[in-house]
Amino acid sequence: KMIRMAMEHVKKHPGLIPQFFFILLGMGGASLYLVRLAKGPHVTWNKKNNPEPWNQLDPTYQYKFVAIDTDYKNLKKEGPQF
DSSP states (O other): OHHHHHHHHHHHOGGGHHHHHHHHHHHHHHHHHHHHHHTSTTOOSOTTTOSOGGGGSOTTOOOSSOOSSOOGGGOOOOSOOO
């Protein structure tokens, strides 16, 4: 019902087409980013099998989306091995 009403408004006012396009584009991008965050190495979905998944990451793993100053290839692990 709501989609039908939106389509009626678009037929009456074609200038709304870019607005709907960019709203849907923003919602899609935000959804994809949330999925990417949910699958990150710092998120625990199953605490029984892997309670601390961040301890198993390699020190050269680039976990940030954009790393400007950090060269992850030359990092070495500091601290004990768990």
